Structure formats: C-alpha cells, structure tokens
Amino acid sequence: MSALVILGARVMDPESGRDEIADIRVENGVISAIGNVSTDDADVIDAGGLILAPGLIDMRVITGEPGAEHKETLATAGAAAAAGGVTSMVVMPQTEPVIDDMSLLAHLQDTGRKTSPVNVYCAGALTKGLAGEAMTEIGLMGEAGALFFSNGEAPIADSRLMRRLLAYSSAFNTLISHRAVDPYLSDGACAHESDFSSRLGLTGAPAASERIMVQRDAALAELTGGRLLVDLLSSEDGVTALRRAKDRDIDISGSVSINHLALNELDIGAYRTFAKLDPPLREESDRAALINGVNDGTIDVIVSGHDPRGAGEKRLPFDQAAAGAVGLEILLAAGLTLVADEQLDLMAFLRALTANPAGLLGLESGRIAEGAPADLVLINPGTPWVCDADELLSGSKNTPFDGRRLQGKAIVTIVAGKIVFDARGA
Numbered sequence: 001m002s003a004l005v006i007l008g009a010r011v012m013d014p015e016s017g018r019d020e021i022a023d024i025r026v027e028n029g030v031i032s033a034i035g036n037v038s039t040d041d042a043d044v045i046d047a048g049g050l051i052l053a054p055g056l057i058d059m060r061v062i063t064g065e066p067g068a069e070h071k072e073t074l075a076t077a078g079a080a081a082a083a084g085g086v087t088s089m090v091v092m093p094q095t096e097p098v099i100d101d102m103s104l105l106a107h108l109q110d111t112g113r114k115t116s117p118v119n120v121y122c123a124g125a126l127t128k129g130l131a132g133e134a135m136t137e138i139g140l141m142g143e144a145g146a147l148f149f150s151n152g153e154a155p156i157a158d159s160r161l162m163r164r165l166l167a168y169s170s171a172f173n174t175l176i177s178h179r180a181v182d183p184y185l186s187d188g189a190c191a192h193e194s195d196f197s198s199r200l201g202l203t204g205a206p207a208a209s210e211r212i213m214v215q216r217d218a219a220l221a222e223l224t225g226g227r228l229l230v231d232l233l234s235s236e237d238g239v240t241a242l243r244r245a246k247d248r249d250i251d252i253s254g255s256v257s258i259n260h261l262a263l264n265e266l267d268i269g270a271y272r273t274f275a276k277l278d279p280p281l282r283e284e285s286d287r288a289a290l291i292n293g294v295n296d297g298t299i300d301v302i303v304s305g306h307d308p309r310g311a312g313e314k315r316l317p318f319d320q321a322a323a324g325a326v327g328l329e330i331l332l333a334a335g336l337t338l339v340a341d342e343q344l345d346l347m348a349f350l351r352a353l354t355a356n357p358a359g360l361l362g363l364e365s366g367r368i369a370e371g372a373p374a375d376l377v378l379i380n381p382g383t384p385w386v387c388d389a390d391e392l393l394s395g396s397k398n399t400p401f402d403g404r405r406l407q408g409k410a411i412v413t414i415v416a417g418k419i420v421f422d423a424r425g426a
Contacts, residue, residue: 003027004417005039009047009378013054013368014351015358024052026374029416034370047378050411054354054366055087055118055375056332059148059255060231060303062324064395065111066104067096072308072326072395074108078116080328080393082421085377085410086304087118088365089328093125094152100125100136102144109145117420118413119375121361126151126165126176132158135165139172147361148175150231153278155181155213162217166226175360177229177255178217180238181279185209190319192265192282200271202318205280207235214238218245221252229360230254233299234279236289243298253360254298256290257305258327259400261344262334263287267400271318275400277305278323291338294352295345301360302352304331308396326394330401336381336408346381378412385409 004026011022011034025037058081064071074091081089091108093099099108105122112120124146128134131154138149149169155178156162162178169176186205191197193204214230218241221228230242233256242254259277264287267275275281293299307324314321331353338344358366365375389402413421 003042004045004414005037005042006045006047006052006378008049009052010049011052011368012347012350014347015355015367016369018368019347021049024368026414026417029374031368031370031372031374034368045378045412051379051381052368053350053377053379054368055377055413055415056085056353057088057357057361057363057366058086058304058306058328058331059090059301059357059361060092060257061089061306061328062092062094062308064308065095070395071310073115074112074120075115076393076395077306077328078118078120080326081118082413083393083410084329085332085379085413086328087375087377087413087415088121088363089118090121090123090147090361092152093123093150094130098125098129099123100128102137102141105141105144105146118415121145121147123147123177124149126156130154132156132161135168138169138174142172142174148177148229150177151179153179155179155183157183159216159220163220163224166220166228167224170224170226173227175227175229177231179231180210180213180217180233182209182212185212189280190276191268192280194265194283196265207237207282207286210235210279211237211241214241214245218250218252222248222250226251228252232257232279232305233290233293234260235282235286239289239293239298246298253300255301255303256294256299257303258331258334259305259325260287261290261294261302262338263400268318272400273314273316273318273321274325274398274402276318276321276323277325291343295348297348300352300356302331302335302349304328308394309398310396314398325399326392326396327399328394329392330387330399332379332410333385333406333408334401336379337406339381340407374414374417376414377410379408380411381408383407383409
C-alpha cells in the first residue's frame with residue numbers, strides 16, 4: 001500500500017483537543033507522522049484548510065441484512081456510510097434472524113469485511129429473539145466480537161431481569177445499551193404527548209416515560225456496577241435524569257440521534273410519516289435540552305439512528321406507518337448545519353462521533369495520533385446543499401430531511417489508509 005499525505009488540513013482531534021493546521025502522513029494503514037511531513041513516495045491530498053477529523057463511528061445502524069436485503073445490505077449501508085464520513089458502523093441486533101448467537105455474529109462480521117468499504121461491527125442481542133425473557137450468552141458473544149449488547153427497540157420491563165443482565169455483564173466489563181421507554185406508558189403511542197399531537201388526534205407517549213426508565217436503569221446500574229448506555233434520549237426529562245445519575249458517579253452514558261438534535265414535533269406537519277420516529281420527535285424545548293446535553297458533555301454519543309424502511313411501510317396513515325429514517329449520509333451534514341447555526345459546538349459534536357464512542361467500545365480508532373488507525377474524514381464545513389432523498393446511496397430513501405437545506409459535507413473518507421469515498425471531483 002502506497003503512503004498517503006494530507007497537506008494543510010485543519011486537524012481536529014477531540015481526544016487530545018488538537019485544533020491546528022498540520023500535515024498528516026499515512027503508511028500501512030496507520031498515521032505515521034503529524035506536522036511537517038515528507039511527501040516522498042506518497043499520494044498527496046492538498047486539503048487547503050479543510051477540516052481533517054477522525055472518521056465517524058456510528059454506534060446505531062439497522063440494516064436489512066440478513067432477512068430484509070431489499071431495504072439495505074451491508075454493502076449499500078457501507079457505501080452510504082463512506083459518503084457521510086462514517087468509517088465504522090455498529091449493526092444493531094434486530095435483524096432476521098436476531099443476532100443472538102455466535103454463528104450469525106461471525107457471518108455478519110465476515111460479510112462486512114468482504115462487502116463494506118467501512119468497518120462493520122455488531123451489537124449482540126441482550127435476550128433471545130429480543131423477547132425480553134431468556135438471556136443470551138453475553139460472555140461468549142463478547143469474546144466473538146460483539147461490541148455491546150442491546151434489546152433493540154424493545155425495552156425490558158422486568159426489573160429483575162434487567163438487574164441480572166447488568167450484574168452478569170459487569171463480570172465481563174461489557175456495555176449494555178437500553179432504550180429509555182416505559183413500555184406501559186408508551187404502549188400504542190405514535191407521537192409525543194403534547195397539545196400539538198392532541199390537535200392532530202394522535203396517541204402520544206409522555207416524556208415521563210423516558211425519565212422513569214432512565215431512573216430505574218440508573219438505579220440498577222448503581223446496584224450492580226454494570227456499564228449502561230441510555231439509548232436514544234429524546235427529552236429534557238431524560239437529559240436531566242441522566243445528568244443526575246452522572247452526578248452519583250454511576251457508570252452511565254447516553255446517546256441521541258441526529259434527528260432529535262435537528263428536528264422537533266412540528267416536523268411531522270400534517271401527518272408527515274417520513275418524520276415518524278421511535279422515540280418520537282418532541283417539543284422544541286426538548287430539542288434545545290438535547291443540544292445543551294451534547295455541548296456540556298452530559299450526552300456522550302450522537303448516532304444516525306439509521307433505520308431503512310421501504311415506501312410501502314411509510315406511505316400509510318400516520319398511526320399505521322413504520323417509524324424510522326435513514327441517516328448515515330445525513331449524520332455529519334445535519335450536525336454541521338447546527339454548528340453553522342451556532343447551536344452546536346464543533347468540537348463537542350465531533351467528540352460525540354469519534355473519541356467518545358471509541359472509548360465506550362474499546363476501539364483504537366476515533367483519534368488522530370501517531371500510530372492510530374488511519375480512519376479519517378476530510379470535511380468541508382461550508383458546502384451548502386439540498387438533501388434529495390432519491391440521490392442517497394442507502395438502499396431505502398426514507399428521510400425527514402428530504403428537500404431540507406444543509407451545510408457541510410464529507411469530501412474524502414479514508415479507512416485503514418485507503419480512500420473509500422472521494423468527492424473532490426464532484
């Protein structure tokens with residue numbers, strides 16, 4: 001593999017706090033030098049002051065492979081990820097069949113290596129079939145490569161089972177990701193409980209549902225010493241509960257989707273099903289609280305929440321339509337748009353997509369340092385563009401950002417020293 005040199009980039013590394021103009025040299029898939037570097041025997045990219053950041057790590061990607069390849073394959077998801085500056089993605093366990101044993105885990109990891117231009121990792125199922133009853137082999141699946149464990153969209157209502165899962169996983173220092181949803185309070189809901197959803201005649205889920213589950217899971221994590229990730233926060237109530245748990249030194253972290261940072265309940269408009277999400281979009285005050293949570297470090301991770309859905313699942317009455325949106329190509333741009341609007345801090349945004357997820361998952365990537373994997377993204381934060389769903393590389397085109405003006409794009413994406421996406425000539 002020939003060397004690669006990037007000249008004159010604004011190098012931003014959230015792990016070290018580095019933010020300076022520098023040159024980078026890559027050899028044999030790793031960063032070999034930072035500063036004024038030699039260009040001998042190397043391909044050269046003149047960055048011209050563009051931002052060079054660690055490649056993004058998306059901890060929450062749903063694909064259609066296996067079982068629903070018509071929605072998305074690892075290959076199409078990987079192509080979309082590369083176009084969005086994502087160099088590592090974690091596939092969630094809600095596939096068909098569920099990722100609840102070592103054989104399917106190994107199969108998906110092998111398929112990812114063969115077909116995807118970016119790194120593909122997997123999360124294992126917490127319970128068999130995600131049914132919330134029998135525990136999976138967390139220890140063995142962790143040894144086989146599962147980076148964390150989740151019950152997908154199905155919260156575990158049984159507190160005794162959740163205690164056992166956190167206690168058992170603590171023996172392996174394994175991260176448990178769990179949706180903050182009280183399933184009884186949210187049963188049958190398709191929107192956020194508010195005056196707006198009431199006027200639309202939609203059944204709503206109260207924000208209290210999220211707060212209650214954060215508080216319960218935080219108490220169980222404190223009791224057991226388990227590592228807990230609160231998955232997909234969506235409300236001010238949830239952020240406040242997470243902040244209070246962190247004040248008690250519990251091993252707890254939280255994630256939020258880019259959709260909930262950029263959109264609010266008004267984006268469902270007149271029953272716009274492409275903006276139907278789970279958790280639902282909530283009020284503007286909730287969105288502002290989520291932004292503040294990222295900026296002050298309460299929320300550790302931003303994810304795309306990538307969930308491909310066919311038109312047949314979306315073009316239905318609102319209460320019958322499937323929840324979900326694709327996001328691998330939107331994640332970076334939507335965040336940079338919030339940065340341009342002076343809502344989101346740039347370094348905090350990048351940290352929640354690189355150093356923080358790498359630290360939670362135990363990955364060597366997510367940083368720019370000599371000897372680190374050369375998983376990198378070159379970003380033009382000033383590129384204006386309009387999202388056209390039909391032009392997305394994802395196998396499905398369901399996005400609430402269709403027709404929305406965005407600012408900022410990935411220009412070059414590099415995985416293990418190899419250019420996997422290049423928009424310089426576009």
